Amino acid sequence: MPKSTAQQGIIDPKIIIGGVIALVVIFFIATGSFKFSASIKKPDQTASSNATQESRQTEPAPQAKPKAYQSEKYAFNLEYPASWSLKENPSAAFVAGFFSPEESNSDGYRENLLVRVADISKQPKMTLQEAADLWENDTKKEEGSNFNVTERKSSSLAGESAKDIIFDIKTKEVDGHGMIRIILKNNKAYIFQFNALKTTYDRYLSDIETILASVKF
Secondary structure (H helix, E strand, O other): OOOHHHHHHHHOHHHOOOOHHHHHHHHHHOOOOOOOOOOOOOOOHHHHHHHHHHHHHHOOOOOOOOEEEEEOOOOEEEEEOOOOEEEEEEEOOEEEEEEOOOOOOOOOOOOEEEEEEEEOOOOOOOOHHHHHHHHHHHHHHHHHHHEEEEEEEEEEEOOEEEEEEEEEEEOOOOEEEEEEEEEEEOOEEEEEEEEEEOOOHHHHHHHHHHHHHOOEO
16 A cells, blocks of 8 residues: 555555555455515515625535446446546456545555455355454464554445454555455455555545445445
């Protein structure tokens, strides 16, 4: 999850959060009152005009229509903000990556949501909790003290039960904060991984939740 020096990490998620990505691969080889008035007085035209102008001045600019992404191979689709960019197959571990826009010319890190889909048909009895625990335990082994889980909670995705793991991960380049949402469906494990800096995580979380709310299978 690197930033400016981390700009490479933006394009190449292999170093976005250090060994976490590699870890994911290892893991899945084996988520008003109204009042009546009798008055028929016409409204003051000037006041009405001023009010209209004021309304136009204070009315927020319309947001651009979200972009759509669909994976026929993995049978899911979602929408993401128009200002974000898509990179398909950003690494061998991920199906797609959605990257936040640059905030300035000096912005060296782009927050992102990466999507991983893995076939677990050979482990049909794996539960959602077991999948979450396995991801966490293997990540701890791989990252050691660089990785720390700050919260675990039950969640949902597209009407299905999901598990969230919120974590900190610190490397030489980045002091990061992230979240994964795991869901098991149709003998597949879907992992949606949000990567950010500690200073930008809360700012982009609403965008991430909006993307996740749009996911359909």
